[in-house]
Amino acid sequence: MTTRILPAVGDPDTARSLITLLSRLPGSEPMRSVPDSVTLLDTLAALSHESVAGLPEVVIIHERIGPLPALELIREVALRFPAVGVVLVSADPTAGLYSAAMDAGARGLAGLPLSFEELSTRLAAAAQWAAGMRRHLGLGDSPGTGPGGRLVTVSGAKGGVGATLLATQLALAAQGSAPAEGRGVVLVDLDLLSGDVGSFFDVQFRRSLADLAGIGDISPQVLAEAVFTHRTGLSMLIAPAEGERGEDVTDTTARHLLTAVRARYDTVIVDCGSQMNAATAAAVELADTALLVTTPDVIAVRAVNRMVRMWDRLQIRKAEGVVTVVNRLSRSSAIQPQLIARITGTQVARQPVPANFRELQEAQDAGRIQDLDAKGPVRRAMWALATELGLAAPQPAGGGGGSRRKGRRG
Numbered sequence: 246m247t248t249r250i251l252p253a254v255g256d257p258d259t260a261r262s263l264i265t266l267l268s269r270l271p272g273s274e275p276m277r278s279v280p281d282s283v284t285l286l287d288t289l290a291a292l293s294h295e296s297v298a299g300l301p302e303v304v305i306i307h308e309r310i311g312p313l314p315a316l317e318l319i320r321e322v323a324l325r326f327p328a329v330g331v332v333l334v335s336a337d338p339t340a341g342l343y344s345a346a347m348d349a350g351a352r353g354l355a356g357l358p359l360s361f362e363e364l365s366t367r368l369a370a371a372a373q374w375a376a377g378m379r380r381h382l383g384l385g386d387s388p389g390t391g392p393g394g395r396l397v398t399v400s401g402a403k404g405g406v407g408a409t410l411l412a413t414q415l416a417l418a419a420q421g422s423a424p425a426e427g428r429g430v431v432l433v434d435l436d437l438l439s440g441d442v443g444s445f446f447d448v449q450f451r452r453s454l455a456d457l458a459g460i461g462d463i464s465p466q467v468l469a470e471a472v473f474t475h476r477t478g479l480s481m482l483i484a485p486a487e488g489e490r491g492e493d494v495t496d497t498t499a500r501h502l503l504t505a506v507r508a509r510y511d512t513v514i515v516d517c518g519s520q521m522n523a524a525t526a527a528a529v530e531l532a533d534t535a536l537l538v539t540t541p542d543v544i545a546v547r548a549v550n551r552m553v554r555m556w557d558r559l560q561i562r563k564a565e566g567v568v569t570v571v572n573r574l575s576r577s578s579a580i581q582p583q584l585i586a587r588i589t590g591t592q593v594a595r596q597p598v599p600a601n602f603r604e605l606q607e608a609q610d611a612g613r614i615q616d617l618d619a620k621g622p623v624r625r626a627m628w629a630l631a632t633e634l635g636l637a638a639p640q641p642a643g644g645g646g647g648s649r650r651k652g653r654r655g
Contacts (some may be wrong), residue, residue, distance in 0.1 A: 249301035252278040253285040253318075263305065263334075263359065272364055276301060282313035282321075287384050289326050297328050302375040303368055306351075308335040309526065316349045323350025328378045330371030362464065367587040369504045373531050394428065394507045397636065400530040401519035402539040404546035407572040409441050409603070411538055411598070411627055412516035413614050419512045420479045422638040431472065431480040431510045435499065435525055435625035436518025437491025440484025447612025448473055448483060454502060455485040458493035463505035477615050480510065496523035503531055512636060521555065530561045534634060537591065538570045541578040549589045564590035568632065573600035596630040598623060 250267055253273065254260040260278035267275035279285045287302070292299045292407045304322060308315045319331050330352040335342055338356040344355050352374045397415065401408035416432040425431055433454065434442035443449070448470035450473040457471055458464055482502075487489055494502075506513050514531070517525040527537050537552060539545045553564040570587060571582050574597040586593040604621040608614050617624040631637040 247272055247520040248303060248368065249274045249421070249595045250275060250305060250368065251276045251281075251285070251301040251302045252305045252307075253282070254278050254305070254307040255280050255310055256307075259307065260530070266359060266361065266364060269361065270368065273368065282310055282318045284309075284335065286321065286325070289322065289329070293326060297326075297379070300326060300329050302330060303330045303371045305334060305368075306334050316345055319346060319349040319351050327377055329377040332335070332367050332371050364493075366463075366501055366504055369499045369508065370531075373504070373507075377531065377533075393510075394511045394513050395534075395636075396503060396507055396513045396515065396528075396532045397534045397536065397634070398515045398517050398525075398528050399536045400517040400521075400525065400529065400552070402545050402552055404519045404536055404538050406519070406538045406545055407520060407598070408538040409436070409445060409516050410609075410614070411570060411630075412514050413442065413503070414570040414617070414624065414627035415631045415634070415636055416479055416512075417477060417615055418628040418637035419514065420477060422619065422631075422636070423478075423511065428468070428509060428511045429478070429480060430514065431482060431506055433482045433486040433503075433506065433513060433515045435494075435515050435528055436520075437484055437494055437522070437524060438488040438518075438520065440516065440518065441605050442481060442516055443483045443486075444612060445609065446475055446481070448475070448481065450481075450483055452483070452562065453485040453490070454482040455490040455493050456500045457502055458495070460501070462485070463501055465505075465509060468505050468509060475615070476583040479615075491524075491564045494524045496527040499527040500531065503528060514636075521552070524577065526556075526559065526561050530554065534568060535562055535566065536568050536570050536594075538572055539585065541571055541575075541580040541582075543580070546580060546585055546588055549585070549591070553589055553591055554641035565592065567591040568594055568634075570594045571597040576601050594630055594633060596626060596633050600628045 250273055252260055259421050266274050270441045278286055306315055306318055306468040322331055332355060333346045333351050334355045334357055336357040338354050343354045355363050355367045393610040399408050400414040400455060411549035416430055420430040452471045515528050517528055537549055539549045549569060553567055556562045569591045582593045582597055599622045601623050604623050608617050632639050
């Protein structure tokens with residue numbers, strides 16, 4: 246996908262340097278720079294006259310733009326053109342300016358002089374946000390065609406509904422269908438306080454995603470050092486063993502991390518747990534597909550309602566942009582998927598997951614979740630859901646998972 250970028254820079258020399266840098270970014274299409282705030286707003290209005298799709302995905306605003314001050318201009322662009330991501334560039338990118346820019350509606354702040362890595366990260370995050378907004382407005386591409394790899398979040402409506410189990414099986418199904426020439430699949434454990442992905446696979450690794458906190462530019466090498474490669478071929482970013490380290494992973498960290506991961510992998514599955522924080526909120530906002538797992542009982546369905554209403558109030562994601570997955574469903578369940586769809590206003594996945602704890606117990610207790618019986622109803626349902634979501638090809642009866650590779654342990 247090509248990202249159209251419109252620079253708004255008053256100084257001609259700075260504008261030329263910025264366009265030269267932008268032209269080096271893969272997939273970017275820099276537009277002719279505009280010299281002031283009036284021209285910028287007029288240009289955006291003209292581009293949006295026939296269709297919002299005619300707008301650039303990203304606008305870069307220099308701090309010394311005029312006559313309208315930069316923060317006021319950002320606020321005006323955000324209000325009039327909400328499907329455009331705005332990045333502010335400044336010679337003094339302080340925490341205070343970052344906060345003010347975000348409050349005004351910017352999607353990123355980059356420091357001057359601009360570096361290739363930082364600019365790439367900020368623009369990718371802004372472009373992802375713009376793509377998500379356009380999907381919500383019915384203007385986006387089909388699922389999975391946004392910038393970089395496809396991002397799917399899995400959140401639990403409440404604790405104990407099976408979100409982590411589902412995340413592991415979706416990731417394994419996607420890995421099992423991944424083409425040999427592709428970039429693979431990564432499972433990210435963003436349940437920072439009590440993530441169990443490592444336990445499900447019996448993984449002990451010296452690195453965690455908390456080690457990436459505070460790193461402004463996550464290079465492929467830095468990312469590779471934090472990733473564990475399981476013998477199935479599935480890559481993993483593990484939650485920190487010390488839960489308190491999860492506090493280091495802010496929304497900004499999460500955005501940087503997920504931007505870097507999407508640039509490296511074709512499919513990114515994120516286990517967000519059941520407790521919303523700034524990092525998981527950022528993940529859900531950036532996601533191409535946001536799943537919310539529930540069980541067919543009153544307490545869990547009420548929790549779905551609370552979660553989607555909170556996401557809506559915080560402008561993270563609207564209810565109609567959420568896919569609810571019903572876990573542990575049986576014919577005797579008083580609450581069926583159709584009723585959940587009516588109550589919550591969300592889409593409900595066509596493929597529910599049946600209740601069968603006996604099938605899961607041995608593999609979960611042994612930390613070999615990849616060894617679930619391929620003929621078991623729970624495993625078959627979760628892999629069928631992966632097919633429904635476009636993450637995996639249909640599996641033959643009794644079909645197995647992905648390739649086998651020896652994992653790295655630290």
